[in-house]
Amino acid sequence: MLVTAAAISSVALLLGGLAQAPDVQARASADTITAEPGETLQCASARSALRKFMPKRAPKSVLRSLQADEARMCAMATELVENWDGSVSEQTRMVDEPLEIPNKWRAQQLAFVNDTRAKHGRKPLRKCARLDRAAQKYAQVMANTGHFAHTGPNGSSPTVRAKRAKYTGGVGENIAFGYDTNAQVMAGWIRSNGHYRNLLRPQYKDAGFGAALSKDGSIYWVQMFGLGGPCKVRR
Numbered sequence: 001m002l003v004t005a006a007a008i009s010s011v012a013l014l015l016g017g018l019a020q021a022p023d024v025q026a027r028a029s030a031d032t033i034t035a036e037p038g039e040t041l042q043c044a045s046a047r048s049a050l051r052k053f054m055p056k057r058a059p060k061s062v063l064r065s066l067q068a069d070e071a072r073m074c075a076m077a078t079e080l081v082e083n084w085d086g087s088v089s090e091q092t093r094m095v096d097e098p099l100e101i102p103n104k105w106r107a108q109q110l111a112f113v114n115d116t117r118a119k120h121g122r123k124p125l126r127k128c129a130r131l132d133r134a135a136q137k138y139a140q141v142m143a144n145t146g147h148f149a150h151t152g153p154n155g156s157s158p159t160v161r162a163k164r165a166k167y168t169g170g171v172g173e174n175i176a177f178g179y180d181t182n183a184q185v186m187a188g189w190i191r192s193n194g195h196y197r198n199l200l201r202p203q204y205k206d207a208g209f210g211a212a213l214s215k216d217g218s219i220y221w222v223q224m225f226g227l228g229g230p231c232k233v234r235r
Contacts, residue, residue: 065181069184101219113125128226131225134158137161142222168229178218204225
């Protein structure tokens with residue numbers, strides 16, 4: 001389910017301007033919502049809202065992953081509970097899974113970005129290890145400090161952070177926090193016009209990604225896009 005505390009921000013090509021977007025929340029309509037067998041009304045509402053939440057410009061891969069997220073988050077578990085009178089009855093509860101950043105999440109996020117670009121005739125971006133380093137380091141800074149802005153707490157810009165990772169040339173950046181999965185944060189960026197334009201800019205050639213979990217349980221996400229600088233990391 002898309003969380004209400006999510007926030008997103010993007011910086012355009014060569015830091016040409018900021019595109020601030022409002023918080024994103026899936027909202028169910030006033031239509032009658034019918035729960036499927038074994039499904040709570042809350043999950044049925046989320047499922048209904050999801051179908052109306054994503055714009056047509058989103059690729060099918062993001063929508064499928066969002067649906068999988070919803071199914072996982074709405075998973076139910078049934079257990080036997082002893083009642084006060086000694087009888088036993090079944091009790092259904094939501095499965096509470098701990099929040100974590102999955103393995104190989106960068107590959108999925110790059111696939112989401114390139115699927116979005118392909119849907120609109122843009123060339124795919126290549127995975128860039130140096131941009132990965134810059135994005136990951138800044139995601140960790142934000143997770144550690146709670147700072148959320150394109151200008152770092154030490155005054156750094158995305159371009160400066162990329163240069164420190166040995167990536168030269170112009171860069172763009174999308175940042176977000178409060179989304180639990182790749183699909184959710186991509187959905188937020190796709191729905192936001194400023195972030196969406198950043199995803200589709202034809203001048204970009206490279207991409208790097210960062211994600212870090214804060215102590216309060218929020219994931220801070222960073223996407224960095226480059227114009228074609230050096231990407232290979234020297235060991």
